[in-house]
Amino acid sequence: MRTANRIRTTLGLALAGVTVALLTGACSMQDAVCGGGEYPVLHVGSAGSACVSDDEEPPKGYARYPEGKVPERVDDKWYTYWETRTLDEDGRTIEIPAES
Known part of the structure; x- marks a missing residue:
C-alpha cells in the first residue's frame, strides 16, 4: 500500500x-508582440503595426519604433502607448488621426 x-x-x-x-x-x-527572429514596426501616419524578420528592413510605409519605446509584450507600457500614437514621415511621434 x-x-x-x-x-x-x-x-x-x-x-x-x-x-x-x-x-x-x-x-x-x-x-509576445512578435515571434522569435522578428521585430515590430509601426505603420507611418496611421494605426497599425507588423512584424519583420530580424534580417530585413521595414517595408515601405513602415518604420522602426523609436529606441527605448519598442513594445515587447501585448499590453505592456509601450504597446498601450502606441495604441493612440504613430510616427509621421519625419519620424516625429504624433496622435493617430481620427477616422472620418
Whole structure:
C-alpha cells in the first residue's frame, strides 16, 4: 500500500510540473508582440503595426519604433502607448488621426 501511494504522489507531482510548464510556456509565447527572429514596426501616419524578420528592413510605409519605446509584450507600457500614437514621415511621434 505504501508503494501505491508513492507512485500516485510521484505521478501527481509529475503531472503538476508538466501542467505548470505548459501553461507558463504558452502564456509567454502568446503575449509576445512578435515571434522569435522578428521585430515590430509601426505603420507611418496611421494605426497599425507588423512584424519583420530580424534580417530585413521595414517595408515601405513602415518604420522602426523609436529606441527605448519598442513594445515587447501585448499590453505592456509601450504597446498601450502606441495604441493612440504613430510616427509621421519625419519620424516625429504624433496622435493617430481620427477616422472620418
